[in-house]
Amino acid sequence: MRYVAHRLFAAHDRALAAALANRLAVKLGEDQVFLPFCDTNEEDLVADLKGRRLFELDRDRLRRIRALIAIVHGPSPDDGVCMEIGYAVALGAPVILLTTDFQEYSATLHGSRSVFPDPLLDALATRIVRIPRLGTPSEPTGDTRFADFAARNHAQIQEAIDACAEAVLQLPSPGAATPRPSRDPHTVFVEPSPYTPVHGGLPAATGTTVLRSTRFDAADPITAARRDWATALCSSRIVVDTSGPETPPGAALLIGAACATDQPVAAYLPHSTYTHAAGREPNFRNLMIQYGIDALLRTPDEVTAWIGG
Template structure:
């Protein structure tokens, strides 16, 4: 099963993902491609707890994924997509990331650059398909510059989806099995939020004794992608993972690690002292993204709850 992940919440995002899934299905057959929202019939799905049911349906596909294709754009990657990327990568599935973003990212004005705002995305990608430039279009006598600009964007999207499909079809027939690191019961990995003033510290950690608290190294590293791989291994070898979910949406690194912990059975909690909720017809209120909400074992609201969860 080839899983196509994408931001769900605007028509143009869903249309681009459908285009990618369609081109892939033409090559390998519709029954080999899973497209969330479309294949869970999300708009018309009826369930007692609809958000949880959507999470369960998507997780079932993730557990049998042959390859994972994700559309990732901009300085704020979708947290649900990042959760799914982390899940697939932790199970050893190849991850192909498609972006039409023309920006690079760095932690300092002249620091090392990465394709994505969090180097962990670069590190987890088996292949990055990047199409940053507009396509070409011939302007006819009856068109405007706006129609011409739209045509150039359509051409870019067309080329990007075709390149992503080609990358998926070039994956080897047999892929190596990824080994899951053994857990070290004396360590806890703590992932802070880049959106908070503390940035590199979660509340409540200084009062914990008897465990080693590990944290990210990638944001200040000379080689951020190498450091990101180290962070990934450190998180997956820890007995517990706690992430700070503060921000406009769950930070990419936090969402990636939630997905990885969910896939491998590691306890994971999200510190979220204040949350906005999302609402949709027939669905219970969710903490912004339902994949993140149901992927964690606990949502922590205070420093005392962080301490208690780690000590528990």
């Protein structure tokens, strides 16, 4: 099963994901592709806790995938998609990241650049399919310049879909399941939010070694990102600061990994902006985040107590 992960709250995002899923279905067979929202029947699904039920359906599919294909665009990658990426990588599934974003990102003005705003995404990807330029100009349509511009964007999207589908076909057959790393019972990994004023400001607990992410201050952020990932997965538990306009990519990736491997993970979130959708219970974050964590911590004292627990 190939799982297509995408931002799903607006029609244009769903349409792009559906076009990619359809292309894969033509090449692999319709029963070999899973598309969230579509295949969980989100529009018409009825459940006591609809958000939790959607989380369970998506998680069950993630446990059985051969590959994950994620559409990731812009400076604020979707936190649900990042959670799904972290889940897949932790279980050893190959991950292809598709982007048409023409921007690159760095922590400092002249620092090393990455394709994505968090270099952990670059580090975890099996392959990045990047089509950052408009399609080749064609003969004028005879309508307006806006129609011609739209045609070039559609051509870019089709090129991206074609390249991504080809990348999926080139993936090797699944190997042995990835063994879970051994965990040090005396260490806790803390992932601060890049959006908070004081980076690394979460407190420590007496008697516990607290390890923190290093990639945002590293000369080689991709190598440091791989080290952060390995360190986090070898810790007894993880605390992530989910402060920001949405859960930061690194925090969401680690929540996904912890959820996949039954590693305790808590989210520090002093203030919430709730989202509401017809038929769903309110979410304080993306439902993949809300139901992927073991604890929601609102104060530094709660963080200290959870780390020490």
